Amino acid sequence: MYHTPYQETYRSLQHTQRWTPEQIKDYQWQQLKTLLHHAYEHVPYYKKLFNIRGITPDDVQSLHDFQQLPFLTKETVQEHTNELKATNYPTHTFEETITGGSTGFPLRFYVEKGVWYAKHLAYIKTLLERAECHAMDKSVQITGSEKPWEYRPLSRTLVLSSYHMTDQNLPIYVKKIRRLQPQYLIGYPSAITMLATYMKHNTIELKAIFCYGETIYDWQREFLEELFQCRVHGQYGHREQSVLAGTCEKSNSYHIFPDYGLVELIDRNGRQVTKDGESGEIVATGFHTGIFPFIRYKTGDIAVYSTHHCECGRNYPLLKSIEGRVQDFVVSKTNRLVPFMGVHHLVAKSTENVKECQLYQERQGEIVLRVVRRETYSEDDARRIQESFHKRFGDEFSLTLTCVDSIPRTNRGKYQFLVQKLPIHFSP
Structure with a gap:
């Protein structure tokens, strides 16, 4: 049922990687216009917002006009959850979800059942391929699961719990990892580093390590790359599906997927960040969130802007680093x-x-x-x-x-x- 959105998204990604800056700009502007019209016509919160300001989507004639629209905050999502649901989606397509981030907000909202995950998998497959890894490669995932360990045969994934990394369980973890012989590790950098510290003189051969959910410290990256003799890739995204970025084969800068959403960096004075090396809060507008639109959404995460062009050849917008989500x-x-x-x-x-x-x-x-x-x-x-x-x-x-x-x-x-x-x- 959800094979079609997965395949369509994956095929599209093969083309977007070769887009010119002009193609990216044109695509994103068309997506913004389509999204604004959809929100105005089918989402009560945005209909009211536009009416209060005395404008319609047709009045938004440029990116500068778009950037005058108010931010969507986590408080607003909390207070107007039902009004942010699109009325042109059938009831059975709404799936409630909860963020698990570090912002202090138990944020509840809706995603399109099945479809969101199918598209997400297409992006993850693309990120894996940057390290010559594949979705069906044997892998170890270290995350906050309740069970100490679990093997998922369909995806050939050994899931290990970061909560149960005790002196008693770590030898078991290592034994299970060695038995599986995974091609890559994926998970929180803090948990992977703790495991790697234990395995320091008893490592395995890996194609790559993928880190998400937390900021990766330079010392962690250096330690893991030296220990496992492979590249450590960073991924940045969130359940709100408004921004997704990842490092590539050539650099540790985060490449923002331009067909996933539009990303702005806003400094502490509310201005757009446009200079290399300056930091700001990530404000994102998702292109796959029609069922519950996030438009100019303040993520609460801080990133450093980059104007450089990556050696990999992709013309994606770059973030030098993600400074938010530092592990605790x-x-x-x-x-x-x-x-x-x-x-x-x-x-x-x-x-x-x-x-x-x-x-x-x-x-x-x-x-x-x-x-x-x-x-x-x-x-x-x-x-x-x-x-x-x-x-x-x-x-x-x-x-x-x-x-x-x-x-x-x-x-x-x-x-x-x-x-x-x-x-x-x-x-x-």
Whole structure:
């Protein structure tokens, strides 16, 4: 059923990689115009937004005009979820999803059931091919899964949990990896680095390593490439499907897929970033999100702009680096460092009644979860969070829930999901 969008997207990607800058510019402008008309005609939130401003999509005659439209914030998505649903999509095509990022927002929205994942796979296949890897190659995925390990025969993937990387499980992980003999590793760079540190004198041969979900530190990349003698590729994207980028065969710059969405970088003064080396917040408009349009969406992630042309020959827009999503660790009662990517998702899955949340640690093995409650929040929500936390981490941490009125922003205007007061010493 979803084979067609997968094949169409993959075939299209073979052409877009050879596009000239002019073709990219023309394509993106046509996609923007189509998206704006669709949103105005079928999405109540945008219809109201345009009417309030006294304009129609036809009044948006240039990219500069488009950039005068207001940003879509995570708060707005929270407050207007139903109004952001397109009315011309059948009910059965809506699939609710929850972000698992580090912004402090349990964000709920909708994707097009089946179709979004089929298209996503086409892009992932393209990123894998940059390292001469393929979707059906044997692989190891290290992510925040609940099971310590699981083998998926259809995709020939061994899934290992970053939450269960204990002294007891690491030898088992290594044994399973050696038995599988994967072509590549994929997962959070913090978790892969922890595994690699354990395997330091007992490595395997790999084609490539793919990192996502966190910022990759230079020392991590150097350590992994030296240890495994292969290239480490970075991927950047999010469930909102408004931006997707990845490194290539020749450089560590992030190549933004121009047919996935339009990306702007906005500095702290609200201006467009246009100079090489300057940083700004990623504001993205997705071209595959018609069912729930994200138009000028503030992602909360910071990136560094690049004007360079990559040796790979693609004319894609480049980001020198992604500075947001820096990985966080907490220290367990046994002095174990635990990467905390995905814990926010755990809270979001436990309850719909948490508006915002933040983790705080100043004592080993003790975590404080600061919660901004919705009016419907109750002790049952607190109990479910505690139960989910204990199910995932056992007795390694004690969790205290504290209700607060708000979560303070950082000086960049972002939420800081983890406030870590303990000194973290983690190096190969």
